Amino acid sequence: MAKAGSERQAQGGIGLARIRKLRAAEAEIFRAARPKSEASYGKGIAGFFGGVPMHWMNDWPTPFPIIVDRARGATILDIDGIRLDDFCLGDTGSMFGHSPLPVARAIRRQADRGLTYMLPDEDTLVLGRLLSERFGLPEWQIATTATDANRFALRVARAVTGRPKILVFNGCYHGSVDETMVRLVNGRPVNRPGLSGEFRDLTKATKVIEFNDIAALEKALANKDVACVITEPVLTNSCMVLPDPGFHDALRRITKQTGTLLLIDETHTISTGPGGYTKRFGLKPDLFVLGKPVAGGVPASVWGMSAEVARRYRAYERAKEPGYSGMGTTLSANPLQFAAMRATLEEVMTEENYARMETLAERLATGLSAAIADNALPWHVARVGARVEFICAPGPLRNGAEAENAHAPALEAAIHVTLVNRGVLIAPFHNMMLISPATTARQVDRLVRAFGEVAAQLAA
Structure with a gap:
C-alpha cells in the first residue's frame, strides 16, 4: 500500500x-x-x-x-x-x-433532586445489577470519561499483578491515556508525534505490537512483565481494522497462559450490540471499559472487573499503605450520571x-x-x-x-x-x-x- x-x-x-x-x-x-x-x-x-x-x-x-x-x-x-x-x-x-426521550426525562427528574453529592442514590440500587447483567462482569465503578476508566483499570491491573508494563496494539485508541500514546515506526516503538509537554519515553512502560499478529503477542508476553493487554475488539479511530478469525481466542489463551490481564475497551465498538462486541462474540475480559454513549450523551463511563480481579484488588487494598490511590475524580459517580445511565440501559440500549x-x-x-x-x-x-x-x-x-x-x-x-x-x-x-x-x-x-x-x- x-x-x-x-x-x-x-x-x-x-x-x-x-x-x-x-x-x-x-x-x-x-x-x-x-x-x-x-x-x-x-x-x-x-x-x-x-x-x-x-x-x-x-x-x-x-x-x-x-x-x-x-x-x-x-x-x-x-x-x-x-x-x-x-x-x-x-x-x-x-x-x-x-437527547433520547428516556434520558431527557431522567435528566429533568434528577435536576430537581440534586446534581452531585458524593453519595449513592436509589438509581444506583438498580444500576449495579444492570451493568452486571448487560456486560457480564460482576463488579463495577463509574467514572466520567473512558480515558479515566482506562487509566483507573490499568492501575488496578498493575496493582494486582505486580508487573510494570502494559501492551497495546499499533494504531489503538483509548482516549488520552499516557501509556497508550505509542506507535511503531519501522518496527520500533516510539512515542506518538505531537504529544504536548510529554517528557517521558512512554515505551519504557508500554510494549506495542501489530493487531492480529499472534506470534508477536506470544513473544511480547513471554517475559511475564506485562500487567495487562488493553485493546479494542476492533481497531477504530484509525481506518477500521477487523480481527482475523481466531485472533481473539488466541489473545485470551495467551494472556491467560502468561498471567496477563485482558482489558477490552468497548467505547467505540458498543455499536455491535447491547452488550458490545464482547457479549456478541463471547469474549471473556478481566477488565471492561465503556464510555461515551453509556449515559445517552451525559459524560459518564464505567469499568468492570471479573470476580478474580476484584478479589485480588481487595487483597491488595488491605495490604497497601493508606493514602490516595490516584483513582477517582470528585464529579465521577454523580446522580445525574446514575439517572441518565439507568435510563439508557433500561430504555435506549435495547x-x-x-x-x-x-x-x-x-x-x-x-x-x-x-x-x-x-x-x-x-x-x-x-x-x-x-x-x-x-x-x-x-x-x-x-x-x-x-x-x-x-x-x-x-x-x-x-x-x-x-x-x-x-x-x-x-x-x-x-x-x-x-x-x-x-x-x-x-x-x-x-x-x-x-x-x-x-x-x-x-x-x-
Missing part, C-alpha cells in the same frame, strides 16, 4: 490537484451558505484559546466550525437554519441519537433499537460499496454493527500500519466538506458514520446518494 501523505501526487487513486480543486470549490459553497456562523466565529470565538472551547473543534475540515442551534434525534440544525442528517453523532457520544440500527447500517454499507464499485475506485467499506466507515484504500486492513497508510487526509477532508454541502454530516476523523435508533432509511439513502455524487465527481 502506498504511503499516505501530502508528498504523494494522489490519494485514494485521485490526483491531489483534483482533490484541492474540489475542496476549494466546496469551501466557498459552505461559506456562502453560513453567513451567521461565519460572522459568529470570525477569527475564532472570543475568550477561547484557539477560538474554540476544545482544540479538536478546529479539526473539522470545514472552513470554520458549524455553530449549532439545536440537535434532536439524528438531525442537527445550525444557526443559519441549515438542517444536517447527523451520522457523526458526537463521535459515538450520541450514538443513540441526540435489542429492538440495535436490530433497527444494524439493518440500516447494512443498508448504508451496501450503498456505499455499490457507489465505490460503480466508479471503479480502489476503496472499501468496513462495518462493526451500527458503525460504518468508507476507507479510501483497498482492503480489508489487518493492522495499524496498514490503517495509517490507508489514511488519505486531503481526500477525506474534501469528501467531508462536499457531503456537508449536501446536507450530511459524518465524523471529521476517518470517515466514520453511525446509525442511531432515530436515523431513518430516507437519511441513509440521502447519504448514499450524496456519496455517490462525490465519488462520481472525483472519478470522472
